[in-house]
Amino acid sequence: MAEETENKRALVIAAHPDDGEFGAAGTIAQWAAEGWEFYYLVCTNGAKGTSDPDLAPERLVRMREEEQRNAAMTLGARDVYFLGYEDGELLYTRELLGRVVRVLRTVRPRAVFTHDPETLIHTWGREPFQGAVNHSDHRATGLVSIDAVYPTARDRLNFPEHLAEGLETHKVSEIYLWGSNTPNFDVDITDVVDTKVAALMAHQSQFPEGSAFFERMKDFWRGEDGRMAERFRKVILPF
Ligand SMILES: [Zn+2]
Numbered sequence: 001m002a003e004e005t006e007n008k009r010a011l012v013i014a015a016h017p018d019d020g021e022f023g024a025a026g027t028i029a030q031w032a033a034e035g036w037e038f039y040y041l042v043c044t045n046g047a048k049g050t051s052d053p054d055l056a057p058e059r060l061v062r063m064r065e066e067e068q069r070n071a072a073m074t075l076g077a078r079d080v081y082f083l084g085y086e087d088g089e090l091l092y093t094r095e096l097l098g099r100v101v102r103v104l105r106t107v108r109p110r111a112v113f114t115h116d117p118e119t120l121i122h123t124w125g126r127e128p129f130q131g132a133v134n135h136s137d138h139r140a141t142g143l144v145s146i147d148a149v150y151p152t153a154r155d156r157l158n159f160p161e162h163l164a165e166g167l168e169t170h171k172v173s174e175i176y177l178w179g180s181n182t183p184n185f186d187v188d189i190t191d192v193v194d195t196k197v198a199a200l201m202a203h204q205s206q207f208p209e210g211s212a213f214f215e216r217m218k219d220f221w222r223g224e225d226g227r228m229a230e231r232f233r234k235v236i237l238p239f
Contacts, residue, residue, distance in 0.1 A: 007110040015137035017068035023178030025196035026189025032076030048087040071202035100148040116177035117142030183231035
């Protein structure tokens with residue numbers, strides 16, 4: 001148990017470049033400053049993230065990888081893994097599960113941050129009938145990540161080729177799901193909101209209108225008490 005309480009590594013598993021920042025940048029910035037080591041795993045290549053007909057998808061993919069690395073470094077994260085699946089076409093497959101498990105067994109995080117796969121429609125608990133469809137890549141990423149945590153990465157007979165390569169099984173202790181309709185854990189990010197915005201702005205290809213967009217986002221992040229928060233469904237896994 002001593003090893004687990006001293007383990008301050010976290011893996012952020014995102015469908016697209018920039019999802020990790022929207023979901024958890026303020027938390028990453030604060031925890032990294034407290035000694036946590038953050039790693040990212042981005043499942044898709046972000047190749048659909050443009051309305052510019054003159055921007056070739058291959059060039060956009062390279063731009064978005066670079067932007068994601070810059071965003072992660074802005075927050076004090078250590079490294080970014082990319083799986084490179086086609087944007088908008090992510091499916092729950094045995095291959096995807098195995099690749100996520102491999103990264104879990106490599107990074108060996110205590111905490112995993114990812115999309116809440118139970119959210120089909122984001123409701124935000126605000127206006128009645130108002131909602132937004134949760135992207136299918138987000139749902140696939142969240143679902144495969146949770147299954148990778150339990151039981152797949154933990155049990156040695158799952159993807160035994162990893163063990164043959166020298167990796168060990170791994171047990172994650174905490175899951176933090178962003179984009180949840182049933183959040184139970186708030187992280188106050190008021191003091192680091194400018195760092196969150198800076199990390200999001202690192203995704204230059206995505207936010208051509210720049211800081212004006214994020215001034216509106218701050219209103220979205222602000223609660224009734226005037227403080228800004230990231231809201232997660234937190235799950236502790238005792239077993
Ligand atoms: Zn996304």
